[in-house]
Amino acid sequence: MIKLLKNLNKKGWFIIVLSFILIFMQVWLELKMPDYMSKITQLVQTEGSKMPEILKNGAFMLACAFGSLMVAVITGYFSSFMSSDFSMMLREKVFRKVESLSMQEVKGFSTSSLITRTTNDITQIEMIIAMGLQLMIKAPIMAVWAILKILNKSWQWSAMTGVAVLILLSVIGLLILIVLPRFKKVQKAIDRINEVTRENLTGIRVVRAFNAEKYQEDKFEEINTKLTNLQLFNQKSFAVMQPTMYLIMHTLTLGIYFLGSYLIMNAGMADKITLFGDMIVFSSYAMQVIMSILMLAMIFMMLPRASVSANRINEVLDTNTSIKDGTLNESKTNEIGTVEFKNVSFKYPDAKEYLLENISFKVNKGDTVAFIGSTGSGKSTLINLVPRFYDVTEGEVLVDGTNVKEYKLEALYNKLGYIPQRAVMFDGTVNENVAFGENGKEKTTKEKIKEAIQIAQGKDFVENMDEKYDSHIAQGGTNISGGQKQRLAIARAIAREPEIYIFDDSFSALDYKTDSILRKELKKHTKNATSLIVAQRIGTIMNADKIIVLDSGKVVGEGTHKELLKNCEVYKQIALSQLSKEELEDAE
Numbered sequence: 001m002i003k004l005l006k007n008l009n010k011k012g013w014f015i016i017v018l019s020f021i022l023i024f025m026q027v028w029l030e031l032k033m034p035d036y037m038s039k040i041t042q043l044v045q046t047e048g049s050k051m052p053e054i055l056k057n058g059a060f061m062l063a064c065a066f067g068s069l070m071v072a073v074i075t076g077y078f079s080s081f082m083s084s085d086f087s088m089m090l091r092e093k094v095f096r097k098v099e100s101l102s103m104q105e106v107k108g109f110s111t112s113s114l115i116t117r118t119t120n121d122i123t124q125i126e127m128i129i130a131m132g133l134q135l136m137i138k139a140p141i142m143a144v145w146a147i148l149k150i151l152n153k154s155w156q157w158s159a160m161t162g163v164a165v166l167i168l169l170s171v172i173g174l175l176i177l178i179v180l181p182r183f184k185k186v187q188k189a190i191d192r193i194n195e196v197t198r199e200n201l202t203g204i205r206v207v208r209a210f211n212a213e214k215y216q217e218d219k220f221e222e223i224n225t226k227l228t229n230l231q232l233f234n235q236k237s238f239a240v241m242q243p244t245m246y247l248i249m250h251t252l253t254l255g256i257y258f259l260g261s262y263l264i265m266n267a268g269m270a271d272k273i274t275l276f277g278d279m280i281v282f283s284s285y286a287m288q289v290i291m292s293i294l295m296l297a298m299i300f301m302m303l304p305r306a307s308v309s310a311n312r313i314n315e316v317l318d319t320n321t322s323i324k325d326g327t328l329n330e331s332k333t334n335e336i337g338t339v340e341f342k343n344v345s346f347k348y349p350d351a352k353e354y355l356l357e358n359i360s361f362k363v364n365k366g367d368t369v370a371f372i373g374s375t376g377s378g379k380s381t382l383i384n385l386v387p388r389f390y391d392v393t394e395g396e397v398l399v400d401g402t403n404v405k406e407y408k409l410e411a412l413y414n415k416l417g418y419i420p421q422r423a424v425m426f427d428g429t430v431n432e433n434v435a436f437g438e439n440g441k442e443k444t445t446k447e448k449i450k451e452a453i454q455i456a457q458g459k460d461f462v463e464n465m466d467e468k469y470d471s472h473i474a475q476g477g478t479n480i481s482g483g484q485k486q487r488l489a490i491a492r493a494i495a496r497e498p499e500i501y502i503f504d505d506s507f508s509a510l511d512y513k514t515d516s517i518l519r520k521e522l523k524k525h526t527k528n529a530t531s532l533i534v535a536q537r538i539g540t541i542m543n544a545d546k547i548i549v550l551d552s553g554k555v556v557g558e559g560t561h562k563e564l565l566k567n568c569e570v571y572k573q574i575a576l577s578q579l580s581k582e583e584l585e586d587a588e
Helices: 010-045 051-100 103-109 111-118 120-150 155-202 204-209 213-239 241-266 269-317 379-384 409-414 430-434 446-455 459-463 482-496 512-525 561-567 569-578 581-587
Strands: 339-346 356-363 368-373 394-399 416-419 500-504 530-534 546-551 554-559
Touching (some): 010 120, 010 269, 051 111, 111 120, 111 155, 111 269, 120 155, 155 241, 155 269, 204 213, 213 241, 356 379, 368 569, 430 446, 482 512, 546 561, 561 569
Parallel strands (some): 368 546, 416 500
Antiparallel strands (some): 546 554
8 A cells, every 4th residue: 555655646646745734723623622621621610710701712712623623624625635636646547557558467457457456456445545644644643642631630540541452452453363364355346347238238139039138147156145144244344343432432431430429529628629630631632542543443444445446456557567668760760561471480478389380481662472271370460470469489570670569569569460360340430530640740630530431331331320420330330230330341441551560351341342352451451551461351462462371370381372272281271261272273
């Protein structure tokens, strides 16, 4: 928690110092009231006392109460402002950190856990700061100050108060030891709840198609019950604290009056009034000490969970990003539009075997190179090394003659137009989805958006939508078809006008006719750009300048469609599985 607070800015520290001063003033006002109460008590019992003197002390007492109230309101405003400002800053910092993480680190945390850490965990921190800024400063000051005021009153009363405080602290300490480990389980259970909920919502069509609602409900019920039981145990444990504290507090009050009556009865006539006044003051101060412990107890009820949340947030912030930003800008490169793999091998950090082994090839500007192979042969992994979604284990990947690790990531991405296997659509309009992001050039105009959509063969369906290019696209593109999503994703890449296009099986949802027309238009538009295409269909890649055949992570064939049909058995088998001999001969 302390480590997390190091992220506070100067404004935050200023508010803490100001709050400390205000709370110090509030405690002074509150602890001044028993003094006036003692004077009023003595005046009432002393013969010859005048009413104006009693009213004067009563007015001072009311003034202290009102002043304490006003200071509490101001402090509450400052603490609320600071906690919300800090949580906003922290949420932004965590979000930016998550954006900088590589695929490896994201998978290490899991998406649902990162969502929980960015939302629920930060909310726990916000709550502890909002309350803690007041209570954690006020309680110790009040407790120490009140104890100093009563120490010289009576050692018997002081000893009784000390025993009560020790019992309270023992109860709080025991509860923390019992509950703290379970708060860690609570946050993990919330992660799991998010994961199951997210899984159910994203896969709702499959769930319904397979009549798996009951299965999903049981799955959710299991983790929900686990979370509920954990929360119930924690709440029941903390429920013991409040009655215990009130029992101790009231017992202490009775003890002070019982002991006071005994002391007053045995005191001389001259000391009886003084002792009575001291008893009233002492009981007030003792209650202030107990109330301070109660305030600390409230914080201690929240602190364990906030501490767990702080550790989870720090885990994200302290994660070392494996993909380090380089220093090279785009303007310093010697070549344009080239991609080269030099003896590249790759394996995932937690894997024993290499997924790609000793891959070497070069793609020149304007060339179209396709990658094909059986499922799991490493095609998508290979092209994902170009935008550095992962870094190579051995060898080098060069873009424009420069190792991709030397580029600033922004400069590298500005060279690329990436279309993933699963077309990703964001909540917004058609225009916003196609003009998504920026590429270091001039802003994407509406004319460019329309041209890109036309090239991607999306003009017909877009202009048939209710608001055409301003029509709404739901998150994930759930209100359009798979083929329409792919065409908009391709249009998004075209609108960037990149040097290098990366098509990761980006034509799979298109019918053959649309696929063919789109590739012809794309060839015209991207004749000066380099294209890397991963595909399963022979028809999509047979006209490529070069086809690279992968099998079990190794290059087993390289050449044109005709050359591979003669020289590469793996490619021939793939081709014959999709097209007849007559169709292949016609294609040749």
